[in-house]
Amino acid sequence: MTIKYSIKATHPEAHIFTITCHIDKPEKQGQQFQLPSWIPGSYMIRDFAKNIIRFEAYDKSKNKLNVSKLNKSLWQVQACDNCISIEYDVYAWDLSVRSAHLDTTHGFFNGTSTFVAVIGQEEKPCSVDIQKPDGPHYDEWRVATSLETLEPSLYSFGQYKAENYDDLIDHPVEMGKFDLGTFEVNNIQHDIVLTGKHRADIPRICDDLKVICQTHADFFGELPQDIKRYVFLTMVVGDGYGGLEHRSSTSLLCSRDDLPFKGQHRDQQQTTEYRNFLGLCSHEYFHTWNVKKIKPEAYLPYNLNKEVYTEQLWAFEGITSYYDDLSLVRNKIITAENYLEVLGKTITRVLRGNGRNKQSVAESSFDTWTRFYQQDESAPNNIVSYYTKGSLIALGLDFTIRKATNNKKSLDDVMKLLWIEYGKKSIGIPEKMIETIASDISGENLQGFFDNYLYNTNDLPLSDYFNSVGIKLNSYISDSVDNTGGAKNTTDSNQMSSVTIGARVTNNPLGAKLTHVFDNGSAQNAGLSAGDIIIAVDSIKVTKANIEKIINSYSIDTQLEVYAFRRDELMSFKLKLNSAEDNTYYLEFDKTSDLSILDKREKWFNY
Numbered sequence: 366m367t368i369k370y371s372i373k374a375t376h377p378e379a380h381i382f383t384i385t386c387h388i389d390k391p392e393k394q395g396q397q398f399q400l401p402s403w404i405p406g407s408y409m410i411r412d413f414a415k416n417i418i419r420f421e422a423y424d425k426s427k428n429k430l431n432v433s434k435l436n437k438s439l440w441q442v443q444a445c446d447n448c449i450s451i452e453y454d455v456y457a458w459d460l461s462v463r464s465a466h467l468d469t470t471h472g473f474f475n476g477t478s479t480f481v482a483v484i485g486q487e488e489k490p491c492s493v494d495i496q497k498p499d500g501p502h503y504d505e506w507r508v509a510t511s512l513e514t515l516e517p518s519l520y521s522f523g524q525y526k527a528e529n530y531d532d533l534i535d536h537p538v539e540m541g542k543f544d545l546g547t548f549e550v551n552n553i554q555h556d557i558v559l560t561g562k563h564r565a566d567i568p569r570i571c572d573d574l575k576v577i578c579q580t581h582a583d584f585f586g587e588l589p590q591d592i593k594r595y596v597f598l599t600m601v602v603g604d605g606y607g608g609l610e611h612r613s614s615t616s617l618l619c620s621r622d623d624l625p626f627k628g629q630h631r632d633q634q635q636t637t638e639y640r641n642f643l644g645l646c647s648h649e650y651f652h653t654w655n656v657k658k659i660k661p662e663a664y665l666p667y668n669l670n671k672e673v674y675t676e677q678l679w680a681f682e683g684i685t686s687y688y689d690d691l692s693l694v695r696n697k698i699i700t701a702e703n704y705l706e707v708l709g710k711t712i713t714r715v716l717r718g719n720g721r722n723k724q725s726v727a728e729s730s731f732d733t734w735t736r737f738y739q740q741d742e743s744a745p746n747n748i749v750s751y752y753t754k755g756s757l758i759a760l761g762l763d764f765t766i767r768k769a770t771n772n773k774k775s776l777d778d779v780m781k782l783l784w785i786e787y788g789k790k791s792i793g794i795p796e797k798m799i800e801t802i803a804s805d806i807s808g809e810n811l812q813g814f815f816d817n818y819l820y821n822t823n824d825l826p827l828s829d830y831f832n833s834v835g836i837k838l839n840s841y842i843s844d845s846v847d848n849t850g851g852a853k854n855t856t857d858s859n860q861m862s863s864v865t866i867g868a869r870v871t872n873n874p875l876g877a878k879l880t881h882v883f884d885n886g887s888a889q890n891a892g893l894s895a896g897d898i899i900i901a902v903d904s905i906k907v908t909k910a911n912i913e914k915i916i917n918s919y920s921i922d923t924q925l926e927v928y929a930f931r932r933d934e935l936m937s938f939k940l941k942l943n944s945a946e947d948n949t950y951y952l953e954f955d956k957t958s959d960l961s962i963l964d965k966r967e968k969w970f971n972y
């Protein structure tokens with residue numbers, strides 16, 4: 366017996382999808398329906414049910430049935446001997462990869478925002494009739510999704526199907542007048558769908574994506590078997606960035622300027638923005654194995670009604686972040702120099718964050734629900750990212766295994782074993798199991814490594830790792846917090862400033878607004894706080910554009926009078942300038958490296 370859903374953009378101008386669900390055999394005591402509170406991959410309680418603005422139920426003869434609400438996401442329909450149908454409206458106006466968005470130009474939804482679970486019947490097969498909006502305006506709309514089609518041809522409105530509820534909600538759907546590119550990996554069709562205003566060179570993007578996807582497929586030896594087709598659903602906007610992984614698709618949000626334009630010469634070096642876009646695609650595609658299949662025991666099955674805790678997100682987001690860019694240098698989509706620049710930026714981000722001394726990566730993973738996903742102005746001081754520091758732990762683990770086995774084994778072997786023994790068999794990974802597997806593969810007890818860098822807040826010995834492959838890790842004092850590292854210092858050392866205000870600032874009509882005030886910096890010591898708007902330093906009007914230049918013209922220990930608004934109150938502060946920190950990092954190849962070291966580097970890059 367199939368659970369039959371339908372979805373239609375009934376009022377695109379009012380951002381409303383109308384959904385129906387038909388159940389042949391409802392629960393005798395009254396059928397319950399529930400919408401998830403969070404979406405896998407984005408670890409925050411979002412209470413999607415708050416967007417359900419109408420909920421009605423009917424019996425076979427279209428008589429209305431009573432509906433009572435049991436909690437914020439759970440409905441109960443009165444007992445009924447026969448089949449029942451429910452009908453409800455979802456307000457969809459969140460332009461993100463996590464929820465649903467609908468207007469007269471396109472529609473996008475995740476099943477977690479739109480399809481209620483039929484409690485007790487979650488394992489039953491589902492069908493979903495994706496219906497075209499009414500009116501000639503929508504004549505040219507098509508549908509893009511990795512849901513399996515039941516009857517329509519590809520990209521059409523009509524009947525789709527899913528194995529069960531878990532499958533139903535893991536295939537986001539795009540509808541509208543999108544552009545499409547197609548390529549194959551291991552004989553499986555892959556589509557890239559672009560929605561929104563753009564002038565992208567789709568054939569070029571397909572060529573690059575094909576190389577990236579093939580690299581990951583070769584790395585694990587195969588595509589997961591249930592992938593019949595893979596879709597990159599891409600929303601192109603003026604300014605945006607994000608991605609969310611699904612079992613056979615990914616939803617992406619990117620900026621128009623990230624993509625190469627039609628007519629742009631292919632042999633031109635990629636822009637940094639395009640490299641970032643390819644890195645994002647690489648990241649989400651790697652997740653097809655790592656987190657969609659190789660996943661913590663706690664996620665099997667997902668409980669989508671409350672927080673689910675694991676300390677392992679460093680392995681799912683950190684390891685994925687490590688391989689997303691490393692794979693690009695391995696398959697020569699980017700140069701080794703590009704890769705060092707990206708790594709240098711990651712190292713700068715991690716080592717500038719004081720929060721890394723207060724929170725371990727394991728704690729960051731466990732508390733992601735309330736801290737990483739609910740960051741406020743204190744984030745740089747108080748939390749560490751399991752993405753960025755997690756990727757450095759992955760790098761450290763890779764180098765540690767390589768050293769212990771004289772380069773015969775690496776993190777690659779850990780990932781392949783995790784795929785064969787856990788992911789492919791749909792077995793969840795118990796907490797700490799990856800650490801045991803890594804120790805087994807290295808032939809050494811790596812508990813000290815994990816204690817230091819995962820469960821405690823120690824910094825990784827990055828210079829040692831890089832020295833072993835003939836790469837030097839350098840640092841310098843930057844004259845701007847906007848310098849995100851990765852490259853050599855271009856400022857003449859004589860003109861270099863050695864002071865800093867110790868805060869991040871943004872534009873404000875009144876002056877320079879502090880967004881983040883760093884621990885023990887000049888601004889914090891003076892009593893300035895995030896949210897304050899500095900209007901004058903030493904009696905000179907300041908803005909975001911000139912505040913660093915003005916500050917940099919003074920020497921260490923100078924005391925400056927600063928005027929700032931906190932709320933609507935004008936306050937004055939005595940700001941004593943601290944010396945700037947040596948925390949801007951870049952990597953460069955050591956040209957004096959001998960052959961044995963170059964050989965290690967080539968093995969790391971798979972050259």
Ligand code: ZN
Nearest residue numbers: 648652682685
């Ligand atoms: Zn990720």
